[in-house]
Amino acid sequence: MMLETSYYLVLAALIFTVGATGVLLRRNALIIFMCIEMMLNSVNLTLIALARQWGDLEGQIFVFMIMAVAAAEVAVGLAILIANVRHRKSINIDEINLLKW
Amino acid sequence: MSWSLLFFLLVGAVSLAAALGVVTSRQPVHSALFLLTNFATLAVLYITLDAQFLAAAQVIVYAGGIVILILFVIMLIGGDTNDFSAAQRAWSRTVGIALGTILLLTVSYSVLARMAGPSEETAALLQGGTPEAVGIALFTKYVLPFELIALLLLVALIGALVLGRQQEGAGEGIPSVKANE
Numbered sequence: 001m002m003l004e005t006s007y008y009l010v011l012a013a014l015i016f017t018v019g020a021t022g023v024l025l026r027r028n029a030l031i032i033f034m035c036i037e038m039m040l041n042s043v044n045l046t047l048i049a050l051a052r053q054w055g056d057l058e059g060q061i062f063v064f065m066i067m068a069v070a071a072a073e074v075a076v077g078l079a080i081l082i083a084n085v086r087h088r089k090s091i092n093i094d095e096i097n098l099l100k101w
Numbered sequence: 102m103s104w105s106l107l108f109f110l111l112v113g114a115v116s117l118a119a120a121l122g123v124v125t126s127r128q129p130v131h132s133a134l135f136l137l138t139n140f141a142t143l144a145v146l147y148i149t150l151d152a153q154f155l156a157a158a159q160v161i162v163y164a165g166g167i168v169i170l171i172l173f174v175i176m177l178i179g180g181d182t183n184d185f186s187a188a189q190r191a192w193s194r195t196v197g198i199a200l201g202t203i204l205l206l207t208v209s210y211s212v213l214a215r216m217a218g219p220s221e222e223t224a225a226l227l228q229g230g231t232p233e234a235v236g237i238a239l240f241t242k243y244v245l246p247f248e249l250i251a252l253l254l255l256v257a258l259i260g261a262l263v264l265g266r267q268q269e270g271a272g273e274g275i276p277s278v279k280a281n282e
Contacts, residue, residue: 034171072253
Protein backbone atom coordinates (compact mmCIF):
# COMPACT_ATOMS: atom_id res chain seq x y z
CA MET A 1 0.00 0.00 0.00
CA MET A 2 1.24 3.48 -0.83
CA LEU A 3 1.43 5.98 1.97
CA GLU A 4 0.14 9.45 1.27
CA THR A 5 2.75 11.97 0.19
CA SER A 6 1.49 14.54 2.68
CA TYR A 7 2.79 12.51 5.63
CA TYR A 8 6.29 12.79 4.25
CA LEU A 9 5.83 16.49 3.58
CA VAL A 10 4.73 17.11 7.18
CA LEU A 11 7.72 15.18 8.55
CA ALA A 12 10.06 17.13 6.26
CA ALA A 13 8.52 20.40 7.41
CA LEU A 14 9.01 19.42 11.05
CA ILE A 15 12.66 18.47 10.55
CA PHE A 16 13.28 21.66 8.56
CA THR A 17 11.77 23.73 11.38
CA VAL A 18 13.88 22.01 14.01
CA GLY A 19 16.98 22.73 11.92
CA ALA A 20 16.06 26.38 11.40
CA THR A 21 15.36 26.81 15.11
CA GLY A 22 18.74 25.28 15.86
CA VAL A 23 20.47 27.78 13.59
CA LEU A 24 18.71 30.57 15.47
CA LEU A 25 19.34 29.20 18.96
CA ARG A 26 22.82 27.70 18.98
CA ARG A 27 26.04 29.68 18.91
CA ASN A 28 28.46 26.83 18.19
CA ALA A 29 29.39 27.08 14.52
CA LEU A 30 29.75 23.31 14.24
CA ILE A 31 26.22 22.67 15.49
CA ILE A 32 24.88 25.36 13.17
CA PHE A 33 26.59 23.42 10.40
CA MET A 34 24.84 20.21 11.40
CA CYS A 35 21.49 22.00 11.51
CA ILE A 36 22.04 23.28 7.97
CA GLU A 37 22.77 19.74 6.84
CA MET A 38 19.55 18.61 8.49
CA MET A 39 17.57 21.28 6.64
CA LEU A 40 19.12 20.21 3.34
CA ASN A 41 18.11 16.64 4.10
CA SER A 42 14.52 17.51 4.90
CA VAL A 43 14.28 19.26 1.53
CA ASN A 44 15.70 16.10 -0.07
CA LEU A 45 12.92 14.11 1.58
CA THR A 46 10.36 16.52 0.12
CA LEU A 47 11.82 16.20 -3.36
CA ILE A 48 11.87 12.41 -3.25
CA ALA A 49 8.31 12.23 -1.91
CA LEU A 50 7.09 14.51 -4.70
CA ALA A 51 9.10 12.56 -7.27
CA ARG A 52 7.09 9.50 -6.28
CA GLN A 53 3.86 11.49 -6.22
CA TRP A 54 4.26 12.52 -9.86
CA GLY A 55 6.00 9.36 -11.01
CA ASP A 56 8.98 11.32 -12.30
CA LEU A 57 12.67 10.65 -11.77
CA GLU A 58 13.68 14.31 -12.05
CA GLY A 59 13.17 14.92 -8.35
CA GLN A 60 15.60 12.15 -7.53
CA ILE A 61 18.19 13.54 -9.98
CA PHE A 62 17.80 16.88 -8.22
CA VAL A 63 18.44 15.23 -4.85
CA PHE A 64 21.58 13.65 -6.27
CA MET A 65 22.86 17.11 -7.26
CA ILE A 66 21.94 18.52 -3.84
CA MET A 67 23.96 15.77 -2.15
CA ALA A 68 27.03 16.66 -4.22
CA VAL A 69 26.63 20.37 -3.45
CA ALA A 70 26.16 19.59 0.26
CA ALA A 71 29.38 17.60 0.27
CA ALA A 72 31.26 20.48 -1.36
CA GLU A 73 29.68 22.93 1.09
CA VAL A 74 30.72 20.86 4.09
CA ALA A 75 34.33 20.55 2.88
CA VAL A 76 34.74 24.29 2.27
CA GLY A 77 32.76 25.31 5.35
CA LEU A 78 34.74 23.14 7.73
CA ALA A 79 37.98 24.42 6.18
CA ILE A 80 36.83 27.99 6.82
CA LEU A 81 35.96 27.00 10.39
CA ILE A 82 39.43 25.54 10.98
CA ALA A 83 41.11 28.59 9.44
CA ASN A 84 39.04 30.77 11.77
CA VAL A 85 39.97 28.69 14.80
CA ARG A 86 43.63 29.19 13.88
CA HIS A 87 43.25 32.95 13.92
CA ARG A 88 40.65 33.64 16.58
CA LYS A 89 40.74 30.50 18.79
CA SER A 90 36.95 30.38 18.88
CA ILE A 91 34.01 28.70 17.17
CA ASN A 92 31.40 30.82 18.88
CA ILE A 93 29.73 32.75 16.07
CA ASP A 94 29.11 35.71 18.36
CA GLU A 95 32.87 36.23 18.35
CA ILE A 96 33.25 35.81 14.58
CA ASN A 97 32.37 39.38 13.73
CA LEU A 98 35.29 40.56 11.63
CA LEU A 99 33.05 41.46 8.69
CA LYS A 100 30.44 43.16 10.87
CA TRP A 101 29.92 46.80 10.02
CA MET B 102 -3.94 1.44 10.92
CA SER B 103 -1.97 -0.18 8.17
CA TRP B 104 1.50 -1.56 8.68
CA SER B 105 3.13 0.92 6.32
CA LEU B 106 1.66 3.82 8.27
CA LEU B 107 2.80 2.30 11.55
CA PHE B 108 6.30 1.83 10.12
CA PHE B 109 6.38 5.40 8.84
CA LEU B 110 5.26 6.77 12.20
CA LEU B 111 7.94 4.81 14.06
CA VAL B 112 10.78 5.80 11.73
CA GLY B 113 9.53 9.36 11.50
CA ALA B 114 9.37 9.66 15.29
CA VAL B 115 12.97 8.44 15.60
CA SER B 116 14.02 10.88 12.89
CA LEU B 117 12.33 13.82 14.57
CA ALA B 118 13.69 12.88 17.98
CA ALA B 119 17.19 12.70 16.52
CA ALA B 120 16.69 16.12 14.93
CA LEU B 121 15.70 17.54 18.31
CA GLY B 122 18.74 15.84 19.83
CA VAL B 123 21.05 17.62 17.38
CA VAL B 124 19.71 20.99 18.49
CA THR B 125 19.54 20.35 22.23
CA SER B 126 22.75 18.38 22.88
CA ARG B 127 25.38 20.23 24.82
CA GLN B 128 28.30 18.21 23.45
CA PRO B 129 29.00 18.61 19.71
CA VAL B 130 29.93 14.91 19.56
CA HIS B 131 26.46 13.94 20.75
CA SER B 132 24.98 16.29 18.15
CA ALA B 133 27.01 14.57 15.44
CA LEU B 134 25.80 11.13 16.53
CA PHE B 135 22.19 12.31 16.60
CA LEU B 136 22.76 13.71 13.12
CA LEU B 137 23.95 10.28 12.01
CA THR B 138 20.72 8.75 13.37
CA ASN B 139 18.68 11.35 11.53
CA PHE B 140 20.44 10.61 8.24
CA ALA B 141 20.02 6.85 8.68
CA THR B 142 16.28 7.10 9.33
CA LEU B 143 15.89 9.37 6.32
CA ALA B 144 17.64 6.70 4.23
CA VAL B 145 15.03 4.21 5.45
CA LEU B 146 12.27 6.58 4.40
CA TYR B 147 13.90 6.95 0.96
CA ILE B 148 13.56 3.20 0.50
CA THR B 149 9.86 3.35 1.32
CA LEU B 150 9.63 6.09 -1.33
CA ASP B 151 11.11 3.83 -4.04
CA ALA B 152 14.42 5.70 -4.12
CA GLN B 153 16.78 2.79 -3.54
CA PHE B 154 19.80 4.37 -5.18
CA LEU B 155 19.45 7.58 -3.22
CA ALA B 156 19.07 5.63 0.02
CA ALA B 157 22.43 4.00 -0.62
CA ALA B 158 23.95 7.35 -1.64
CA GLN B 159 22.53 8.92 1.52
CA VAL B 160 24.26 6.38 3.72
CA ILE B 161 27.55 6.62 1.82
CA VAL B 162 27.72 10.40 1.32
CA TYR B 163 26.09 11.71 4.48
CA ALA B 164 26.68 9.02 7.08
CA GLY B 165 30.00 7.82 5.70
CA GLY B 166 31.42 11.12 4.49
CA ILE B 167 29.92 14.23 6.02
CA VAL B 168 29.37 13.01 9.58
CA ILE B 169 32.88 11.55 9.68
CA LEU B 170 34.29 14.86 8.43
CA ILE B 171 32.37 16.76 11.12
CA LEU B 172 33.60 14.31 13.78
CA PHE B 173 37.18 14.82 12.59
CA VAL B 174 36.84 18.58 12.94
CA ILE B 175 35.32 18.18 16.42
CA MET B 176 38.33 16.07 17.39
CA LEU B 177 40.72 18.60 15.83
CA ILE B 178 39.45 21.76 17.45
CA GLY B 179 37.96 20.18 20.58
CA GLY B 180 34.56 21.82 20.35
CA ASP B 181 33.89 21.16 24.01
CA THR B 182 32.27 24.52 24.58
CA ASN B 183 29.05 24.92 26.44
CA ASP B 184 27.67 27.39 23.98
CA PHE B 185 24.19 28.25 25.16
CA SER B 186 25.69 31.70 25.58
CA ALA B 187 23.00 32.95 23.23
CA ALA B 188 20.89 32.83 26.37
CA GLN B 189 23.09 35.58 27.79
CA ARG B 190 21.06 37.95 25.71
CA ALA B 191 17.63 37.52 27.23
CA TRP B 192 15.67 38.08 24.02
CA SER B 193 17.63 35.67 21.89
CA ARG B 194 16.06 32.39 22.93
CA THR B 195 12.54 33.81 22.94
CA VAL B 196 12.98 35.28 19.47
CA GLY B 197 14.49 32.04 18.17
CA ILE B 198 11.67 29.87 19.47
CA ALA B 199 9.02 32.33 18.28
CA LEU B 200 10.49 32.48 14.78
CA GLY B 201 10.73 28.68 14.69
CA THR B 202 7.07 28.36 15.71
CA ILE B 203 5.99 30.84 13.05
CA LEU B 204 7.95 28.93 10.42
CA LEU B 205 6.38 25.64 11.53
CA LEU B 206 2.87 27.11 11.44
CA THR B 207 3.40 28.63 8.00
CA VAL B 208 4.79 25.46 6.48
CA SER B 209 2.22 23.17 8.06
CA TYR B 210 -0.60 25.50 7.00
CA SER B 211 0.47 25.28 3.39
CA VAL B 212 0.59 21.49 3.64
CA LEU B 213 -2.60 21.03 5.64
CA ALA B 214 -4.62 23.39 3.47
CA ARG B 215 -3.64 21.25 0.53
CA MET B 216 -4.61 18.09 2.37
CA ALA B 217 -8.08 19.40 3.16
CA GLY B 218 -8.78 20.17 -0.48
CA PRO B 219 -9.97 17.64 -3.03
CA SER B 220 -7.30 15.05 -3.53
CA GLU B 221 -6.24 14.43 -7.09
CA GLU B 222 -5.60 10.93 -8.17
CA THR B 223 -2.07 10.00 -7.28
CA ALA B 224 0.28 9.08 -10.06
CA ALA B 225 1.20 5.50 -10.73
CA LEU B 226 3.79 3.95 -8.48
CA LEU B 227 7.23 5.09 -9.52
CA GLN B 228 9.04 2.00 -10.64
CA GLY B 229 12.33 3.86 -11.08
CA GLY B 230 14.76 4.91 -8.42
CA THR B 231 16.87 1.83 -8.87
CA PRO B 232 20.55 2.48 -9.60
CA GLU B 233 19.89 1.45 -13.20
CA ALA B 234 17.13 3.97 -13.81
CA VAL B 235 18.92 6.83 -12.05
CA GLY B 236 22.18 6.00 -13.84
CA ILE B 237 20.53 5.98 -17.26
CA ALA B 238 18.91 9.34 -16.55
CA LEU B 239 22.16 10.80 -15.20
CA PHE B 240 24.33 9.76 -18.12
CA THR B 241 21.91 10.60 -20.92
CA LYS B 242 19.61 13.53 -20.24
CA TYR B 243 21.51 15.03 -17.32
CA VAL B 244 25.08 14.41 -18.40
CA LEU B 245 25.98 18.13 -18.50
CA PRO B 246 24.87 18.86 -14.91
CA PHE B 247 26.67 15.69 -13.90
CA GLU B 248 29.94 16.95 -15.39
CA LEU B 249 29.40 20.38 -13.81
CA ILE B 250 28.98 18.70 -10.41
CA ALA B 251 32.34 17.02 -10.95
CA LEU B 252 33.88 20.43 -11.64
CA LEU B 253 32.22 21.89 -8.53
CA LEU B 254 33.62 19.10 -6.38
CA LEU B 255 37.10 19.69 -7.80
CA VAL B 256 36.87 23.41 -7.02
CA ALA B 257 35.63 22.64 -3.50
CA LEU B 258 38.51 20.22 -3.00
CA ILE B 259 41.08 22.82 -4.02
CA GLY B 260 39.34 25.50 -1.95
CA ALA B 261 39.32 23.32 1.15
CA LEU B 262 43.01 22.53 0.65
CA VAL B 263 43.95 26.20 0.28
CA LEU B 264 41.88 27.25 3.30
CA GLY B 265 43.04 24.43 5.54
CA ARG B 266 46.73 24.75 4.66
CA GLN B 267 49.15 25.68 7.41
CA GLN B 268 50.46 29.23 7.12
CA GLU B 269 54.14 29.62 6.25
CA GLY B 270 56.23 29.78 9.41
CA ALA B 271 53.35 29.10 11.78
CA GLY B 272 54.09 25.55 12.79
CA GLU B 273 52.27 25.08 16.05
CA GLY B 274 49.30 23.26 14.59
CA ILE B 275 45.65 23.88 15.22
CA PRO B 276 44.94 25.38 18.63
CA SER B 277 42.08 23.81 20.48
CA VAL B 278 39.16 25.80 21.77
CA LYS B 279 39.05 25.91 25.54
CA ALA B 280 35.75 25.68 27.31
CA ASN B 281 34.16 29.12 27.66
CA GLU B 282 37.38 30.92 26.99
